[in-house]
Amino acid sequence: MATELRTLLTATGPIDLTSVDARSTPGFDGDKADGKSALAALGPELADLQERLYAGGRAGSTPRKVLLVLQGMDTSGKGGTIGAVGGLIEPQGLVLSSFGKPTAEELAHDFLWRVEARLPEVGQLGVFDRSHYEDVLIGRVRALASAEEIERRYRAIIDLEQRFVDSGGLVVKCLLHIDRDVQAKRLRARLGDPTKFWKYNPADLDERALWDDYRRAYEIAVERTSTPAAPWLVVPAGRKWYRNWAVATVLIEALRSLELDWPRADFDPATELARLDGEESATGS
Amino acid sequence: MATELRTLLTATGPIDLTSVDARSTPGFDGDKADGKSALAALGPELADLQERLYAGGRAGSTPRKVLLVLQGMDTSGKGGTIGAVGGLIEPQGLVLSSFGKPTAEELAHDFLWRVEARLPEVGQLGVFDRSHYEDVLIGRVRALASAEEIERRYRAIIDLEQRFVDSGGLVVKCLLHIDRDVQAKRLRARLGDPTKFWKYNPADLDERALWDDYRRAYEIAVERTSTPAAPWLVVPAGRKWYRNWAVATVLIEALRSLELDWPRADFDPATELARLDGEESATGS
Secondary structure (H helix, E strand, O other): OOOOOHHHHHHOOOOOOHHHHOOOOOOOOHHHHHHHHHHEEEHHHHHHOOOOHHHHHHOOOOOOOEEEEEEEEOOHHHHHHHHHHOOOOOOOHHHEEEOOOOOHHHOOOOOOHHHHHHOOOOOOOOEEOOOOHHHHHHHHOOOOOHHHHHHHHHHHHHHHHHHHHHOOOOEEEEEEEOOOHHHHHHHHHOOOOOHHHHHHHHHHHHHOOOHHHHHHHHHHHHHHHHHOOOOOOEEEEEOHHHHHHHHHHHHHHHHHOOOOOOOOOOOOHOOOHHHHHHHHHHHHO | OOOOHHHEEEEEOOOOOHHOOOOOOOOOOOOOOHHHHHHHHHHHHHHHHHHHHHHHHHHHOOEEEEEEEEEEEOOHHHHHHHHHHHOOOOOOHHEEEEOOOOHHHHHHHHHHHHHHOOOOOOOOOEEEEEEOOOOHHHHHOOOOOHHHHHHHHHHHHHHHHHHHHHHHHHHEEEEEEEOOHHHHHHHHHHHHOHHHHOOOHHHHHHHHHOHOOOOOOOHHHHHHOOOOOOOEEEEEEHHHHHHHHHHHHHHHHHHHHOOOOOOOOOOOOHHHHHHHHHHHHHHHH
């Protein structure tokens, strides 16, 4: 397509999430069946690009590394996206980090300490299921930190991401955007299925009661931390098939932009083949 | 089947790997196409069992955790197995650890220090791509440690695995067994494909020259560390499709043996649904 999806979805200027239809499908012309086919069709290229990245890291031929940040309200489908998109990639290359409630040890450090430790290494595709953004989202809504501290955190996040980019990293930040109706429907589905009870917590409804506060916190966080080095993408996530296709697509676009070649051999293949043949005739095997 | 595959493949008594046909397919009656279909057919049950384990860990309703150890000569297909079997599971539940050459920090500790740190937590399915066994394999063949130290390591490994099992763990140790001819064929394939050069290192042929020493080191390690708590399985890996099917199958058998139920709700679903409905009518959404 002429315009990359990641450009189309990039958040710029003041953000009003109420103006984004959670069930819209920007950049995709088709229905659910088309979307599922399109996702499957992306598999081979995504796997190939990821393997080139991994190979480059192993061979030391590239300094590149990629971080996919997934944020979104409860039931927005962070886990589902990881399952659908991650399933297209070799498990070796995907390093998943889930950020839950900080431990006592983590709280004894700056909020970015645990994040720094989980940043992908050269050659890795790291995926953050929640992230350092929780500290300016729930941190703001629940007043877990002062307003000044939240301000400091926006800047610290920008600095961290810039440093990651400056050392060869590429950041893809996706806000999986749903609305209250989508969440109600998904919570109802969880509450009606005993195999999904473990995903539910009564506190989820307490957080839901603060929907508008969270939405506003997301808008501010996106406005404050969407930088040229690490822009935010707002991905409508009311339709799971679109969400999965969109995240896979922006990831492919990002990986393509790295223009990764396969590492060159630091040995002579013909010599090695001759060694293999010679050794075999010597032992008679 | 009447006898579980993991029982069929369990190593007992003195081990002679030269007597195991790397291209045999014990417990499977069929060809490559059948094997690929059979693997795909295992996907839903494997995914379901893994999700029950993960859910139980999250809900705190089970102390169970599972460790899959993959060992084998170069080109035996540890990575390929992880791709094929891991691809059937949600990425969230699979925690992959690859053990390469120890770092200076790791060498400054006992050999099990880095392993201990990567043991799966409750609810996790951990996969070791190489493992603590390297320290009694290359450790023995290359005389990186004294004979007494190697002896100590066998015992230390048994103790570590027993402790893991005693705290709710289940260990599945698979030796992916190939012979010299299979390796030669696979090395030739790597050397003929520029997209595979990164997997090759001239030192691989130096290790290959020590084939019989490594084979003997594997035999001794398996004999010394195949315990009732953590038995070794010898998986013929000369046929990739059989190897993948066999590892998926023994993993399913192991997970089934845990008899994992979905966690019970620690809330009343009807009450929560009523809260959701009430909150919605109050806000008019």
